[in-house]
Amino acid sequence: MRYKLMATALGLALLLAAGAAAGAEQAPAFSVTSGEGKTLHLADLPGKVVLLFYEKRKQVELNRPLKKELSRFYEALPVQTRAQLARVAVVDCASASWPFKGLWQDGLQEASLKEGLTIYGDWDGEMRKNYNLPEDQPSFLVLGPRGQILFRAVGPIGPERFPAILQIIRQAAGAEQAR
Numbered sequence: 113m114r115y116k117l118m119a120t121a122l123g124l125a126l127l128l129a130a131g132a133a134a135g136a137e138q139a140p141a142f143s144v145t146s147g148e149g150k151t152l153h154l155a156d157l158p159g160k161v162v163l164l165f166y167e168k169r170k171q172v173e174l175n176r177p178l179k180k181e182l183s184r185f186y187e188a189l190p191v192q193t194r195a196q197l198a199r200v201a202v203v204d205c206a207s208a209s210w211p212f213k214g215l216w217q218d219g220l221q222e223a224s225l226k227e228g229l230t231i232y233g234d235w236d237g238e239m240r241k242n243y244n245l246p247e248d249q250p251s252f253l254v255l256g257p258r259g260q261i262l263f264r265a266v267g268p269i270g271p272e273r274f275p276a277i278l279q280i281i282r283q284a285a286g287a288e289q290a291r
Contacts, residue, residue: 137260137261138259138260138261139154139162139243139253139255139259139260139261140154140242140243141153141154141155141242142154142234142238142239142242142243143238143239144200144202144232144233144234144235144239145232145233145235146220146221146224146230146231146232146233147216147217147218147219147220147221147222147224147231147233148217148221148224148230149217150230150232152200152230152232154255154259157198157200157255158257159196159257160196160197160198160257161196161197161198161254161255161256161257161281161284161285162197162198162200162253162254162255163182163197163198163199163200163252163254163281164200164201164202164252164253164254164255165179165200165201165202165250165251165252166202166204166234166239166240166243166245166250166251166252166253167201167202167203167204167250167251168203168204168247168250169203169204169219171249171250172203172223172250174250174267174268175250175252175268175269177269177270177271178252178269178274178277181271181274181278182199185278185281186199193285193286196257196285196286197281197285199229200232201227201229201230201231201232202231202232202233202234202239203220203223203231203232203233203234204233204234204237204240204247205220205233205234205235206234206235206236206237206240208233208235213235216233217233220232220233245266246266249266249267250266250267250268251264251265251266252264252265252269253265254277254280254281254284256284257284257285262280262284263277263280
């Protein structure tokens, strides 16, 4: 147990040293809309720990291992702890021209059914710009219950980083007992 605690602390320290944890930076407001026309704003998630994937259509598989790990983690949590988390998936739809917007909306609806959670579109690219997210790589963020950015990663995230990410989520949700 002591070794596990030391390893977790070391992992968190390495993430901090590498600049992956963003400290107390406040998350900018956002507005994204699902294929069904449902709009989600950051303000709709007060007090929630937000697990946020932001990707282009062709990048959604790059972090599939992390998505699977987070799903296993989520399902293993007590119901009251799950209620403190919001899983938000956003696809950059800014390149969708108006004649094809309906096809993109249909694609988001199909993907939402496949993934078992609502997938939203950033239709004007404002979220990407406001969060300073790259166009050429997928991004994953953990937002704290007060809207602070606790973790930010760009590109594929390897399994060696999963324990530290889960620890950040546990701490933010007050779920230390849910290991």
